[in-house]
Every structure is written in C-alpha cells, then in structure tokens.
Amino acid sequence: xxxxxxxxxxxxxxxxxxxxxxxxxxxxxxxxxxxxxxxxxxxxxxxxxxxxxxxxxxxxxxxxxxxxxxxxxxxxxxxxxxxxxxxxxxxxxxxxxxxxxxxxxxxxxxxxxxxxxxxxxxxxxxxxxxxxxxxxxxxxxxxxxxxxxxxxxxxxxxxxxxxxxxxxxxxxxxxxxxxxxxxxxxxxxxxxxxxxxxxxxxxxxxxxxxxxxxxxxxxxxxxxxxxxxxxxxxxxxxxxxxxxxxxxxxxxxxxxxxxxxxxxxxxxxxxxxxxxxxxxxxxxxxxxxxxxxxxxxxxxxxxxxxxxxxxxxxxxxxxxxxxxxxxxxxxxxxxxxxxxxxxxxxxxxxxxxxxxxxxxxxxxxxxxxxxxxxxxxxxx
Amino acid sequence: xxxxxxxxxxxxxxxxxxxxxxxxxxxxxxxxxxxxxxxxxxxxxxxxxxxxxxxxxxxxxxxxxxxxxxxxxxxxxxxxxxxxxxxxxxxxxxxxxxxxxxxxxxxxxxxxxxxxxxxxxxxxxxxxxxxxxxxxxxxxxxxxxxxxxxxxxxxxxxxxxxxxxxxxxxxxxxxxxxxxxxxxxxxxxxxxxxxxxxxxxxxxxxxxxxxxxxxxxxxxxxxxxxxxxxxxxxxxxxxxxxxxxxxxxxxxxxxxxxxxxxxxxxxxxxxxxxxxxxxxxxxxxxxxxxxxxxxxxxxxxxxx
Numbered sequence: 001x002x003x004x005x006x007x008x009x010x011x012x013x014x015x016x017x018x019x020x021x022x023x024x025x026x027x028x029x030x031x032x033x034x035x036x037x038x039x040x041x042x043x044x045x046x047x048x049x050x051x052x053x054x055x056x057x058x059x060x061x062x063x064x065x066x067x068x069x070x071x072x073x074x075x076x077x078x079x080x081x082x083x084x085x086x087x088x089x090x091x092x093x094x095x096x097x098x099x100x101x102x103x104x105x106x107x108x109x110x111x112x113x114x115x116x117x118x119x120x121x122x123x124x125x126x127x128x129x130x131x132x133x134x135x136x137x138x139x140x141x142x143x144x145x146x147x148x149x150x151x152x153x154x155x156x157x158x159x160x161x162x163x164x165x166x167x168x169x170x171x172x173x174x175x176x177x178x179x180x181x182x183x184x185x186x187x188x189x190x191x192x193x194x195x196x197x198x199x200x201x202x203x204x205x206x207x208x209x210x211x212x213x214x215x216x217x218x219x220x221x222x223x224x225x226x227x228x229x230x231x232x233x234x235x236x237x238x239x240x241x242x243x244x245x246x247x248x249x250x251x252x253x254x255x256x257x258x259x260x261x262x263x264x265x266x267x268x269x270x271x272x273x274x275x276x277x278x279x280x281x282x283x284x285x286x287x288x289x290x291x292x293x294x295x296x297x298x299x300x301x302x303x304x305x306x307x308x309x310x311x312x313x314x315x316x317x318x319x320x321x322x323x324x325x326x327x328x329x330x331x332x333x334x335x336x337x338x339x340x341x342x343x344x345x346x347x348x349x350x351x352x353x354x355x356x357x358x359x360x361x362x363x364x365x366x367x368x369x370x371x372x373x374x375x376x377x378x379x380x
Numbered sequence: 381x382x383x384x385x386x387x388x389x390x391x392x393x394x395x396x397x398x399x400x401x402x403x404x405x406x407x408x409x410x411x412x413x414x415x416x417x418x419x420x421x422x423x424x425x426x427x428x429x430x431x432x433x434x435x436x437x438x439x440x441x442x443x444x445x446x447x448x449x450x451x452x453x454x455x456x457x458x459x460x461x462x463x464x465x466x467x468x469x470x471x472x473x474x475x476x477x478x479x480x481x482x483x484x485x486x487x488x489x490x491x492x493x494x495x496x497x498x499x500x501x502x503x504x505x506x507x508x509x510x511x512x513x514x515x516x517x518x519x520x521x522x523x524x525x526x527x528x529x530x531x532x533x534x535x536x537x538x539x540x541x542x543x544x545x546x547x548x549x550x551x552x553x554x555x556x557x558x559x560x561x562x563x564x565x566x567x568x569x570x571x572x573x574x575x576x577x578x579x580x581x582x583x584x585x586x587x588x589x590x591x592x593x594x595x596x597x598x599x600x601x602x603x604x605x606x607x608x609x610x611x612x613x614x615x616x617x618x619x620x621x622x623x624x625x626x627x628x629x630x631x632x633x634x635x636x637x638x639x640x641x642x643x644x645x646x647x648x649x650x651x652x653x654x655x656x657x658x659x660x661x662x663x664x665x666x667x668x669x670x671x672x673x674x675x676x677x678x679x680x681x682x683x684x
Binding site for chain 1: 381382383384385386389440574577578586588589591594595597598599601602605606607609610612613616617624625626628629632673674676677678679680681682684
C-alpha cells in the first residue's frame with residue numbers, strides 16, 4: 001500500500017503544469033474562468049488549447065498509440081484531469097471527448113468511425129455535445145422519447161434534448177435515441193450538428209451560460225453508418241461510457257482550490273481568525289480529502305483491473321457532500337461571491353448548483369451502491 | 381499510489397484476523413456487559429509479536445492491526461501499544477496495555493486506565509510515561525464500550541519519566557490511532573447493522589428494502605470506507621495534516637454512524653445483548669479524544 005506519487009507521476013504532473021503555463025493566456029483567471037467552461041469564449045478557446053496539449057502529447061496520453069495516445073496508465077490520465085480541473089478546466093467540453101466519448105468509440109465503433117472520429121478528438125479541435133437528457137428523461141434515461149426510425153439506409157430522428165451543454169458551439173453530437181418500443185431499445189448515433197433539421201436554443205438559469213441549451217431534431221436524416229454499435233446497444237454503450245465520466249470529474253480538487261481562494265480572501269480581510277469559520281473550513285477540507293481517497297481508489301481498481309462494483313458511485317456521493325458544505329460556507333462567509341465580489345467563487349458556486357443531478361442524481365448513486373456494494377434488496 | 385496491500389501486508393492481516401477470530405466471542409457471563417476486555421487475547425497478540433509490528437514493520441502495518449482488532453466484539457488494547465508508543469519510544473518496547481491521557485484533567489475517568497500497565501500523559505510540551513499502580517485505579521461504570529477508570533489519588537508525575545518535547549508527537553499519533561480504531565469499529569458496526577436490516581422483517585419486508593434505510597446505510601458505508609483509507613494514509617505518511625484530516629473526518633461522522641445504525645436496529649439496539657453498542661459506543665468514546673472534532677478542524681485550517 002502506497003499513498004504517494006512515483007517520480008514518474010510527479011514528473012508527468014510537472015509537464016502538465018508547464019504546459020498550462022505555456023498555453024493559458026495571461027488573463028485566463030480574470031477573463032476566461034469567470035465565464036465558465038461552457039461559455040462560447042472557453043469552448044472556442046479549447047480548440048486552441050487542446051491542440052496545444054495534443055502537440056505536447058498531453059491530450060490523450062492514456063489512449064492507445066494507434067489513436068494518437070501514448071498507452072499511459074490510468075494514473076497519468078487522472079493526474080492530467082486533476083491539474084486541468086484545478087486550472088478551471090481549460091479543455092472545456094473536450095474533457096468529455098477524451099474521458100468517455102473517445103473510449104466508447106474505440107470499444108464499440110466501426111473501423112470507419114474510429115478513423116473518422118478518434119484522430120479528430122486526439123487533435124483537440126473537435127467539440128462534442130452529449131445528447132442524452134430530455135425534458136421528460138434525465139436520470140431515468142430509459143424514458144427518453146427522441147425517436148430514430150429505421151428507414152433502411154438511414155434513420156429519421158425526431159425529438160428534443162435539453163440541458164445540452166456546449167450545443168451552440170458543438171461540431172458533433174453523441175446522441176441517444178429510441179429505436180424500438182422496449183424501454184431500453186435505445187441506440188447511439190454520432191452525427192454532425194450541422195445536419196439539416198437540427199436547431200439549438202439557449203435559455204437562462206442558475207448555472208452559467210453555455211450549459212442550458214435545448215436541441216431540436218426535426219426529420220433529421222442520419223445514415224445507418226452513423227450508428228455506434230448495434231441497433232439497440234445504446235444502453236450497454238452509455239453504461240460503459242458513464243462509468244468513465246463518474247470518476248472523470250475530480251470535484252475534490254476544484255473544491256479544495258475554491259476553499260483556498262475563499263480562505264485567502266477572508267485572510268486578506270482579516271476575518272479568518274474566527275474559530276467557528278476556521279473549524280468549518282477544516283471540516284470541509286477533511287470531507288474533500290475523503291472524497292479524494294475514494295476517487296483514487298476507483299483509479300487504483302482500474303489500474304489493477306479489478307471490477308468496480310459501485311466505488312465510482314461512492315466517490316461521487318462523498319464529493320457531493322463536501323461540495324454542498326462548501327457552497328454553504330461560501331454563501332455564509334463570502335456572501336458577495338454571488339453579487340459580483342468574486343468571479344471565481346461565483347463560478348464555482350453556480351457550476352455546482354446541479355452537482356447532485358448531473359451524471360445521474362445522487363439518489364441514483366445511493367441506489368446503485370445499496371444494490372451493488374451492499375447487496376440490499378430492490379423494491380418488490 | 382497503490383491501494384492494494386502488499387503480499388506481506390495481506391499475510392499480516394490474514395494472520396491477525398485468524399488469531400482474533402479464534403477469540404472473538406464474548407463469554408456468556410459478559411453478554412450483557414458494556415464491553416469485555418479479553419486478557420488472554422491481549423497476551424496472545426503480544427506473544428505473537430502483533431503489538432510489535434509498529435517497530436518491526438512500520439506505522440501502516442500497526443494501523444492495519446489496530447483496524448482488525450477494532451472490528452472484534454471483544455476488546456483488546458492495540459492502538460496505544462502497537463501504534464502510538466513505538467513512535468515516541470523508538471526501539472524501546474513498552475509493556476501494554478497503554479492508556480493515553482490528557483494531563484489537563486487527570487481527575488476525570490480515562491479510557492483503558494483499569495487495564496493499563498502504563499500511561500502516556502500529554503503534558504502540553506512533554507509526555508509523562510507513568511507506570512500504573514492497579515491499586516490506585518478505581519473502575520468507573522460507563523455505557524462507553526471501553527474500561528474506564530480514574531485515579532484514587534493524583535498520580536505522582538514527578539516520579540514519572542519525562543519524554544521531552546514529545547507531546548506534539550503524542551497528539552499526532554493519537555489522532556492516527558483513533559482514526560484507525562474508528563475505521564475498524566465503523567466497518568464492523570456497518571456490517572453488523574447491514575446483516576440485521578437484511579434479516580429483520582417489518583410490514584412484510586426486510587428493513588433493507590426501504591430506500592430511506594438504504595440511502596443512510598450507504599452513507600454510513602461511505603464514511604467507514606473513507607475513514608479506512610484516511611487512517612491508513614495518515615499512518616503511511618506520518619504527516620500531521622493527514623492525521624488531523626483523518627481524525628476530523630472520523631469525529632465529525634461518529635454522530636451519523638451512531639444515530640443511523642441504532643435507528644435501523646430499533647429497540648433491539650438499546651439492549652446490551654445486541655452487540656452493536658460494542659462498536660458504536662467505542663466510537664462515542666473516541667469522539668472527543670485528541671482534541672475532538674473542532675480542535676482537529678482548527679488544526680487543518682491552520683495548515684491552509
């Protein structure tokens with residue numbers, strides 16, 4: 001058992017930090033980060049930034065060499081994610097590409113799809129959006145109604161998606177659509193957002209601009225060759241893909257960073273000598289450290305090729321607990337963070353408003369751990 | 381980073397589990413007791429070298445033994461003897477059981493004092509190493525699941541050996557030890573309650589079928605799992621911050637563990653015959669030690 005980083009992992013982290021220093025503009029913290037990683041500004045910037053990462057071999061180091069990677073282990077992939085998250089996720093939406101869209105295409109895609117998409121992702125210039133949620137189907141994805149009707153040589157897609165982050169700027173959509181009457185008769189399609197019949201509208205909300213979009217599909221013709229895997233295999237594919245997303249979000253890192261920013265601000269104002277405030281900050285840090293170790297454990301299981309029963313779900317539950325405490329701390333002790341007083345903390349707060357909902361609600365995570373890890377019975 | 385035990389560590393854990401399991405049961409006469417200290421098992425652990433692993437192998441290995449011992453319904457004193465004392469005394473061994481005392485209030489009842497051969501007393505800067513005279517200790521009855529006792533007359537600290545400037549190290553390793561002990565007790569309490577809610581039927585269903593129970597059980601499982609790794613990281617690194625984090629996390633979640641696990645055990649959980657209290661009321665006893673949650677949290681904040 002070993003809780004430290006190897007020299008090689010430390011060296012890799014330094015390489016990532018050096019790349020961040022080189023690639024981020026001088027006004028990154030002041031201008032870009034406060035706009036959120038889903039903003040048009042950051043989404044567009046990600047094309048330059050990720051291309052720069054790709055040139056340095058730091059965009060998809062964990063991918064196989066044949067697809068532009070370096071066969072690096074899961075820990076390197078994870079260190080990369082930690083550093084990106086701590087820097088405000090300058091990869092923008094492309095974290096999805098490298099974490100789970102690419103791996104899903106590698107596993108389930110045809111040779112033509114791999115050729116078409118993987119080199120695009122590993123070059124860092126392609127923006128994807130995730131066409132999953134609908135007004136009536138969020139966590140309960142199997143209820144989705146967007147339909148892809150098989151017309152022989154193509155599918156005809158009709159329906160709508162909502163909460164589709166980055167959709168305004170996306171080049172492609174990883175779309176889930178119903179291809180049969182059965183609850184889980186769902187398929188995945190990889191389609192250009194420029195396909196005729198697709199339109200996007202945005203609407204305001206509590207979280208920052210760029211996340212809240214609705215995408216409409218009106219008689220969209222999609223070739224059969226754009227289907228990922230077999231017809232009806234969508235459930236299996238997204239289960240695989242989301243298992244990567246669940247551990248892909250290193251919330252503890254951003255949380256500890258935000259806590260440090262808040263503490264720094266309070267110290268400057270000579271307010272951090274209040275022991276009540278200090279103890280609350282300490283307790284929050286302890287919770288984030290717990291989330292960190294539970295997250296590391298998931299990566300460790302992956303490295304050792306040990307089946308993950310529900311450990312990824314458990315680390316999300318732990319992270320959320322800490323995130324909610326920190327949000328409360330911010331409102332209580334740095335109240336001007338939501339009224340223009342601190343753009344970074346406002347961004348942290350607002351991006352985390354749906355933290356218990358995105359990627360499967362907290363209740364779903366709890367259900368999955370109860371069932372898979374604790375062997376508790378389902379409802380009869 | 382590697383969360384898997386090495387072959388040697390796995391062998392150590394398996395071996396200590398074997399000896400603990402062979403002596404896990406409470407005797408009939410102790411079924412209604414708040415705790416039961418197994419003197420025979422304590423001696424066996426010492427004879428077989430398990431209380432010396434901190435010296436022979438390191439703090440991480442000692443913490444693994446502490447965790448396994450804390451899972452048992454019968455009580456042994458491992459944390460102070462095997463984990464804390466070697467950090468203060470180096471190669472010198474100390475006859476256990478050892479009690480850890482806060483010197484600011486020696487008149488109160490102290491955990492493990494009735495069974496202790498020695499006490500390590502936090503005097504602020506120094507540590508006093510005090511041999512315990514059994515006739516100077518009176519047992520204090522308590523629902524807390526450790527033997528508690530107080531001195532009949534104040535101990536003569538002038539006669540005790542002084543470990544100069546070691547109090548900081550004592551508090552540091554006390555926090556590591558209480559985290560490890562809490563991790564083992566929490567894991568055992570969760571496993572015990574999980575078994576109960578799967579067996580016990582209410583309204584025609586096992587208690588475990590209800591989502592309100594499932595979600596809180598998962599949260600307790602999460603706490604126990606996180607605590608296991610936090611405690612082991614603190615033992616591995618020897619860093620003060622890691623010890624503060626582990627102890628703070630343990631102490632801020634003990635309320636949840638005690639309240640939820642007893643809640644799901646219903647009225648059975650308030651009887652001593654139902655073994656849950658052997659772990660939950662160990663946790664309660666550990667909740668305020670080494671400064672308690674707030675002191676730990678303040679120390680974490682000072683690091684930031």
